[in-house]
Amino acid sequence: MSRILIVEDEAIIRSALKRLLERHDHRVSEAGSVAEALTLEPRGFDLVISDLRLPGEPGTELIARAAPVPVLIMTSYASMRSAVEALKLGAVDYVAKPFDHDELLETVARVLHRQAAQQGEPPDITEPGGSRQPMIGNCPAMQVVYTRIRKAAPADVTVLIQGESGTGKELVARALHQQSRRAQAPLICVNCAAIPETLIESELFGHEKGAFTGASAARTGLVEAADGGTLFLDEIGELPLDAQARLLRVLQEGEIRKIGSVETRHVDVRLIAATHRDLQSLSKTGEFRLDLYYRLNVMQIDLPALREREDDILEIADVLLGKACQRHERDRLRLSRAARRTIRDYPWPGNVRELENALERGVILAEGHLIHPDDLGLAPTLQPPGRSPAPAPVRDGQEEQETGDEEDLSLEDYFQHFVLEHQDQMSETELAQKLGISRKCLWERRQRLGIPRKKSPRRSTG
Numbered sequence: 080m081s082r083i084l085i086v087e088d089e090a091i092i093r094s095a096l097k098r099l100l101e102r103h104d105h106r107v108s109e110a111g112s113v114a115e116a117l118t119l120e121p122r123g124f125d126l127v128i129s130d131l132r133l134p135g136e137p138g139t140e141l142i143a144r145a146a147p148v149p150v151l152i153m154t155s156y157a158s159m160r161s162a163v164e165a166l167k168l169g170a171v172d173y174v175a176k177p178f179d180h181d182e183l184l185e186t187v188a189r190v191l192h193r194q195a196a197q198q199g200e201p202p203d204i205t206e207p208g209g210s211r212q213p214m215i216g217n218c219p220a221m222q223v224v225y226t227r228i229r230k231a232a233p234a235d236v237t238v239l240i241q242g243e244s245g246t247g248k249e250l251v252a253r254a255l256h257q258q259s260r261r262a263q264a265p266l267i268c269v270n271c272a273a274i275p276e277t278l279i280e281s282e283l284f285g286h287e288k289g290a291f292t293g294a295s296a297a298r299t300g301l302v303e304a305a306d307g308g309t310l311f312l313d314e315i316g317e318l319p320l321d322a323q324a325r326l327l328r329v330l331q332e333g334e335i336r337k338i339g340s341v342e343t344r345h346v347d348v349r350l351i352a353a354t355h356r357d358l359q360s361l362s363k364t365g366e367f368r369l370d371l372y373y374r375l376n377v378m379q380i381d382l383p384a385l386r387e388r389e390d391d392i393l394e395i396a397d398v399l400l401g402k403a404c405q406r407h408e409r410d411r412l413r414l415s416r417a418a419r420r421t422i423r424d425y426p427w428p429g430n431v432r433e434l435e436n437a438l439e440r441g442v443i444l445a446e447g448h449l450i451h452p453d454d455l456g457l458a459p460t461l462q463p464p465g466r467s468p469a470p471a472p473v474r475d476g477q478e479e480q481e482t483g484d485e486e487d488l489s490l491e492d493y494f495q496h497f498v499l500e501h502q503d504q505m506s507e508t509e510l511a512q513k514l515g516i517s518r519k520c521l522w523e524r525r526q527r528l529g530i531p532r533k534k535s536p537r538r539s540t541g
């Protein structure tokens with residue numbers, strides 16, 4: 080069942096439309112103007128159907144104020160030009176009045192269907208520099224994350240984001256803020272683990288002059304700086320108990336009191352918290368307040384570790400590699416086939432951030448137009464097994480054609496390592512046999528790769 084908001088000033092049309100939609104299993108609310116519609120929180124609906132001409136502001140005003148909820152505009156045949164204008168402003172579609180029932184139901188079904196299909200799509204995020212990028216990755220676990228973001232963002236509730244370090248928790252917080260009605264107000268991000276325990280309360284809640292030694296002037300805290308907007312508290316599990324108590328008060332009463340002050344001040348802040356720790360377990364050992372945990376956990380978003388996002392890893396690597404090349408003003412580098420295999424098989428304990436850093440190293444260290452596994456500088460103890468040079472598999476002609484250039488080059492890596500490591504112990508015939516190629520081919524490749532045959536070591540004579 081979908082929730083639809085009808086905004087129409089003519090009561091007869093409004094109730095006819097309501098009955099029609101209710102007969103088709105939709106739950107319908109009504110408003111007679113944009114102002115009235117806004118009191119009903121249009122972002123909480125699945126679709127807004129609004130007349131264009133209304134007393135007060137026109138229906139198109141709702142397009143931005145209901146976003147990302149789609150707005151379907153109703154207009155009379157006489158004002159088709161305004162319908163086109165409404166589409167330009169971002170209306171999802173329009174219906175001409177008087178409307179044909181089937182046509183209207185069909186349009187509504189199409190819009191709702193499209194909306195449902197988009198729920199699992201990555202949201203766009205505006206980065207601090209102003210550029211707009213979608214979150215990368217489309218594996219099923221991330222689609223669940225995207226759907227959660229779309230639903231939680233407009234609901235103005237507290238959200239707890241859980242996931243290992245570097246999985247993108249801050250990115251999700253940004254997406255939630257940017258898709259909320261607070262998008263134009265500040266988003267203040269605080270990493271609780273990065274602020275010394277002795278300073279965190281005054282950083283968050285502010286202090287009066289002389290509140291403690293060194294407080295030479297009054298200071299506004301970060302919670303107050305986020306007034307009207309969103310406060311993102313990363314690593315909230317690290318927040319000391321006293322600060323937890325103050326935070327609980329902000330959530331319960333919407334009030335803040337600076338350190339050393341007797342006065343309270345009202346603040347309107349949406350809290351988004353993130354942690355890589357299990358807050359419920361921390362509450363059992365008394366390190367985290369259970370009542371605060373319940374306050375935070377109105378909506379929960381769980382981010383998968385990168386190693387669980389097998390289908391996404393290479394896609395993320397390609398996008399991040401492109402960005403690293405831009406940053407370092409290098410022509411577009413590519414990952415060798417072996418580097419792609421390493422990236423796919425590596426466990427990535429530091430998740431996307433670690434991948435980002437490895438690619439940055441790769442871009443700096445790569446000598447040709449390809450990045451090889453060594454350029455990534457990954458921890459050897461975590462490297463997947465079987466990475467030591469081994470004979471290249473015998474390839475038939477078809478595989479050779481399919482794999483192309485890049486495969487050749489990574490096999491050349493293999494070839495080079497294998498030859499250099501074994502040429503002192505093996506004859507050319509043995510080397511060629513192990514590599515699955517002819518002696519002639521071995522000779523040609525040696526020439527091409529600049530590893531000519533050494534003066535053969537005397538293996539038999541004494």
Ligand SMILES: Nc1ncnc2c1ncn2[C@@H]1O[C@H](COP(=O)(O)OP(=O)(O)OP(=O)(O)O)[C@@H](O)[C@H]1O
Pocket residue numbers: 213214215216242243244245246247248249250251313355431432435
């Ligand atoms: N899905 C994604 N698409 C694009 N970039 C991503 C994605 N996930 C993470 N990143 C990038 O990875 C880096 C780490 O992400 P972020 O800071 O959001 O992680 P985090 O979980 O908050 O880490 P920490 O807990 O260590 O603070 C950032 O540069 C971010 O842009």
